[in-house]
Amino acid sequence: MKTIRIGSGAGYSGDRIEPAVELAEKGDIQYLVFECLAERTIAIAQGARLKDPAQGYDPLLAERMLAVLRPCHEKGIRIITNMGAANPAAAAARVREIARSLGLGGLKIAALSGDDVLETLRSGDHRIEETGAPVAAMADRLVSANAYLGAAPIVEALKAGADIVITGRVADPALFLAPQIFEFGWSMEDWDRLGKGTVVGHLLECAGQITGGYFADPSVKDVAGLARLGFPIAEVTEDGGAVITKVAGSGGAVTTATCKEQLLYEIHDPAAYLTPDVVADFSQVRFVQEGPDRVRVSGATGRRRPETLKVSVGYVDSFIGEGQISYAGPGAVARGRLALEIVRERLALTGVEATELRFDLIGVDSIHGDALSTAGGREPYEVRVRVVGRTGSLKEAQRIGNEVETLYTNGPASGGGATKSAKDIVAMLSALLPRELAKPAIAFMEA
Amino acid sequence: MKLRDIAHSRTGDKGDISNISVIAFDEADYPLIEAHVTAERVKALFRETVHGEVVRYEIPSIGALNFVMRNALGGGVTRSLALDAHGKCLASALLDLDIPDRPV
Numbered sequence: 001m002k003t004i005r006i007g008s009g010a011g012y013s014g015d016r017i018e019p020a021v022e023l024a025e026k027g028d029i030q031y032l033v034f035e036c037l038a039e040r041t042i043a044i045a046q047g048a049r050l051k052d053p054a055q056g057y058d059p060l061l062a063e064r065m066l067a068v069l070r071p072c073h074e075k076g077i078r079i080i081t082n083m084g085a086a087n088p089a090a091a092a093a094r095v096r097e098i099a100r101s102l103g104l105g106g107l108k109i110a111a112l113s114g115d116d117v118l119e120t121l122r123s124g125d126h127r128i129e130e131t132g133a134p135v136a137a138m139a140d141r142l143v144s145a146n147a148y149l150g151a152a153p154i155v156e157a158l159k160a161g162a163d164i165v166i167t168g169r170v171a172d173p174a175l176f177l178a179p180q181i182f183e184f185g186w187s188m189e190d191w192d193r194l195g196k197g198t199v200v201g202h203l204l205e206c207a208g209q210i211t212g213g214y215f216a217d218p219s220v221k222d223v224a225g226l227a228r229l230g231f232p233i234a235e236v237t238e239d240g241g242a243v244i245t246k247v248a249g250s251g252g253a254v255t256t257a258t259c260k261e262q263l264l265y266e267i268h269d270p271a272a273y274l275t276p277d278v279v280a281d282f283s284q285v286r287f288v289q290e291g292p293d294r295v296r297v298s299g300a301t302g303r304r305r306p307e308t309l310k311v312s313v314g315y316v317d318s319f320i321g322e323g324q325i326s327y328a329g330p331g332a333v334a335r336g337r338l339a340l341e342i343v344r345e346r347l348a349l350t351g352v353e354a355t356e357l358r359f360d361l362i363g364v365d366s367i368h369g370d371a372l373s374t375a376g377g378r379e380p381y382e383v384r385v386r387v388v389g390r391t392g393s394l395k396e397a398q399r400i401g402n403e404v405e406t407l408y409t410n411g412p413a414s415g416g417g418a419t420k421s422a423k424d425i426v427a428m429l430s431a432l433l434p435r436e437l438a439k440p441a442i443a444f445m446e447a
Numbered sequence: 448m449k450l451r452d453i454a455h456s457r458t459g460d461k462g463d464i465s466n467i468s469v470i471a472f473d474e475a476d477y478p479l480i481e482a483h484v485t486a487e488r489v490k491a492l493f494r495e496t497v498h499g500e501v502v503r504y505e506i507p508s509i510g511a512l513n514f515v516m517r518n519a520l521g522g523g524v525t526r527s528l529a530l531d532a533h534g535k536c537l538a539s540a541l542l543d544l545d546i547p548d549r550p551v
Contacts, residue, residue: 039462040525130462214457221455257455257470262508264468266459268515270506284508299508317526358528367536370494388528427526430462 001237004183006176006200007069008082008232010034011207013041013058017067017251019231020207024071027233027248031179032072034064034081035172035205042169043314043426045086046144056087057094057166060442065098073104073163080154082177083164086144088113091166092445099447107164110157114203114440115169117311117433118145124437127429128313135313144314147433150276150305152188153440154178160444169312171275173201176234184238194278195302196240200287202273203244203262203297207231210244210262211293212252225251245294256287259295263287276309276435278302291332308432317427318355318390323396323404324362325411325418328382335412336361336383339404342411346403353396354389362386385415390425397422449544454480459536463545465497465534476512476549481505481512483546489514492541496521496534514541515517 007029009020013036022034036058049056058064061083072079084091092111099107121140126135135142146169155178157165167175180186182198188194203210210232212223230250235243244254263282267273271283284299323343327335340359347354361367362384365373387404392396401420408418450469453476459466469484471477490501499517506513520534521527 217455220451233460256509257472260511261457262469262470263509264459264466264470264506265457266461267466267513268461268464268502268504283506284506285506320528356528360530362530366530371495372540373493386530390526390528392541400491412485413504425526426521429460429523445470 002064002184002239003235003240004031004179005029005032006033006179006204006234006236008033008035008204008207010036010064011205011209012036012038013060017064019229020064021071022065022250023231023233024068024077026073029077029233032077032079032080033175033204034083035175037082037085037169039312039428040426042085042146042312043144043428046314047426049086054090055436057085057091057394058083061091062094065095069099069104070102073107078158080178082167082170082175084111084168086168088166088168089443091335095164095368096168105447108162109164109166109445110160110162111443112151112153112157112165112167112170112440113443114438115146115149117144117147117438118142120437121145121311121313121431121433123166126431126433129432131429135431138315141315142313143316145311145431147309147311147438148276148439150174151178151181153442155182157442158182162444171277173198173275174206174277176201176204177277180236183213187246188277191278191302191304191335193240193400195280195339196242196300198273198278198280198302199282199297199300200234200236200242200274203259204234206262206265208252209265211246212258212434215258215261223253227251241301242292242297243290244297245431254293256289256295259287259297265361274306276305278305283428307435309435309438311345311431311433313429314426315429316372317425318392319394319397319422319424320388320390321400321422322386322388322416323401323420324384324386325404325407325415326382326384327412327415329414332383333361333364333379335415336385338412339385339407339415340387342407343403347400350399352403354391354400354439357389358387360386365434394422394424448546450480450484450544450546453546454542456538458535460520460524460533463518463520463523465516465537467514467516467538469509469514469541477507477510477512478484479546479549484512484544486514487537488544489541492544493519493537523544
């Protein structure tokens with residue numbers, strides 16, 4: 001039976017680069033996929049594009065391509081990535097430039113667009129999912145709106161002979177589903193196989209999170225070699241069967257336990273995982289350890305795809321100001337608490353306009369709040385005061401960090417290492433769009 | 448014993464929704480986990496930070512539960528004031544739950 005091997009070269013925009021090179025050189029793969037687009041990334045990239053029409057793609061695009069293009073070219077590995085972010089065409093042009101600088105001729109690069117539906121959403125009668133409010137009411141606060149496209153246009157690009165496919169917003173698993181549909185000639189209505197191909201994509205999309213990353217817990221769940229973690233490979237057959245593995249000799253581990261954790265990562269109802277291509281059902285999935293770092297996945301299926309596409313909407317939300325300062329040694333906690341009280345009083349006294357404030361003692365209660373954190377007993381040796389608040393302007397946000405910093409000379413004894421920051425916040429909401437309103441388009445260029 | 452003795456866990460995030468898996472190391476322990484790690488207990492544990500409903504999904508084929516918690520991430524990962532905006536540390540708190548010992 002026909003088998004293909006797909007490697008996952010990145011789990012997020014800032015991910016390590018050498019594991020992708022290792023996959024290209026030693027992974028015996030035919031496809032290398034880079035998933036680099038978190039919820040907010042595209043909204044920030046949109047801002048960059050507005051400032052400079054040649055920007056708006058992933059900041060590590062050039063570094064990644066410089067590292068993998070040659071080995072991929074030599075071995076005939078095709079690359080699929082959403083590193084195009086808000087500007088796939090500019091990203092494709094940059095990759096062409098890099099290919100030429102490396103002396104790699106004849107590469108066909110596809111740029112997929114059509115996920116940007118900001119104008120469609122702005123002009124029509126559409127509502128925000130989370131709040132029910134009309135999208136149009138957000139008016140000039142709207143920064144971006146990108147529909148999650150499916151696998152179909154990527155399949156089309158592969159059929160046209162693309163060596164590198166660069167997309168903007170696409171459902172993460174679709175980046176991995178597309179080469180399976182293309183290689184095996186699956187129908188776009190073969191819901192069972194699309195469900196099987198989607199579970200493979202879901203398992204691979206966070207790269208190192210299935211090979212032992214985000215997993216180790218010393219003495220309970222030990223993982224060797226995290227400093228040189230290997231990224232995953234899926235070995236898929238045309239009937240939808242799959243084995244998850246990694247490059248021999250790389251760090252980490254592929255076990256049924258790592259696979260189970262990743263199966264449920266960012267999943268709500270496991271029987272209804274919504275994607276643009278299929279409603280995948282993971283509720284009957286099974287994993288079997290077939291050998292060292294080889295786990296077979298079976299039992300996924302699927303149902304007809306949804307009629308609507310999810311749209312990720314970026315908008316200017318607020319400003320956040322923050323300040324931190326440390327206390328250590330005997331009485332550190334008491335001095336930290338005194339510091340928090342002083343800043344609380346100062347913010348009120350000086351009239352800082354914040355809609356939301358948070359007072360944390362890092363090392364004591366900053367992660368899970370008071371109720372879960374006070375059971376520990378023994379006091380920590382050092383604490384870090386953290387005050388953070390939401391405001392309507394950058395200037396107000398700056399005042400919060402300043403009130404922490406002034407603790408140096410006005411606050412409890414021996415406070416050190418103060419830091420402060422203030423930033424504007426582009427936040428994300430979602431909307432649903434009838435799928436025919438998003439119009440994918442592909443542009444090709446040759447290196 | 449603690450849940451951590453028989454299960455492992457991972458947290459994921461989408462918007463203001465957090466999900467936490469609880470997975471038996473040994474699938475034979477799944478019924479024990481299913482009986483004692485209820486949506487009500489999880490909701491009570493996270494009462495300070497989770498303001499919406501908690502729904503539990505069962506996946507016996509891999510010996511796991513999945514808890515989906517709404518209004519759980521300070522208004523959403525992209526605007527939360529929390530140090531751990533993604534709620535990635537939540538799984539560790541859940542593993543500290545007390546579970547009755549296995550019947551001998």
